[in-house]
Amino acid sequence: MKFMKLLQKTLQNFYSLSVKLEIMKKDISTSEDVKTLVDAFYNDVKSDPIIGYVFTDVAKVDWEEHLPRMYKFWEFALLGNAIYKGNPMMKHIALNAKEPLTKEHFEQWIQLWEATIDRFYEGEIANRAKERGQLMKTVMHIKMEQINS
Numbered sequence: 374m375k376f377m378k379l380l381q382k383t384l385q386n387f388y389s390l391s392v393k394l395e396i397m398k399k400d401i402s403t404s405e406d407v408k409t410l411v412d413a414f415y416n417d418v419k420s421d422p423i424i425g426y427v428f429t430d431v432a433k434v435d436w437e438e439h440l441p442r443m444y445k446f447w448e449f450a451l452l453g454n455a456i457y458k459g460n461p462m463m464k465h466i467a468l469n470a471k472e473p474l475t476k477e478h479f480e481q482w483i484q485l486w487e488a489t490i491d492r493f494y495e496g497e498i499a500n501r502a503k504e505r506g507q508l509m510k511t512v513m514h515i516k517m518e519q520i521n522s
Contacts, residue, residue, distance in 0.1 A: 400496025404455070407448045410502070411440060414489040423481040431472040450505050451498050461509070462516060469517050479514040483507060 401407060415436070419425050428434045448455035465474065486506040490499050 398493065398495040398499075401451055401490075401494050401498040401502060404444070404448055404452070406494065407451060408444050410489060410493060411443045411447055413493065414486060415440065415443070417485050417489060418482075421481065421485060424478050424485075427468070427472060427474070427478060432468050447502070451502055462513070465513055465517065466520065469520055473521050474513070474517045476514060476518075479510045479517075483510040 399406075401410065415428075418428055442457075442459060445455045445457045446459070446461070449457040468474065483506055487503050490502050490506075494502075
């Protein structure tokens, strides 16, 4: 009887440990992590009822071109080890001329960005990704408000 109780307790501890291991998330630390984040984020964006059409119908994003650019941008912003050349503000100003970008668009963008980060990662770099996203959202939104008023 003692053996069975000991075995049961051991199995419970093992199960508890394995569940904890399954839900533990790592921090963003590699190019592959950035790629996973960006791919998952844009998969969500494409089907989003609030901002999806901006990417698919208005900007008509060429994903084969856009995604590698976003990998470089976020790898540079988060890990500092990629070379990004581009001007995101000018791209958004041009897009805003086709379809005014609103506070609702930017709020949805950051909600999706942070939810994607939380789904896969936690830690210092994951928090930095959220902070950088908030900063981008704020700067872009302020600039588009200036242009649209």
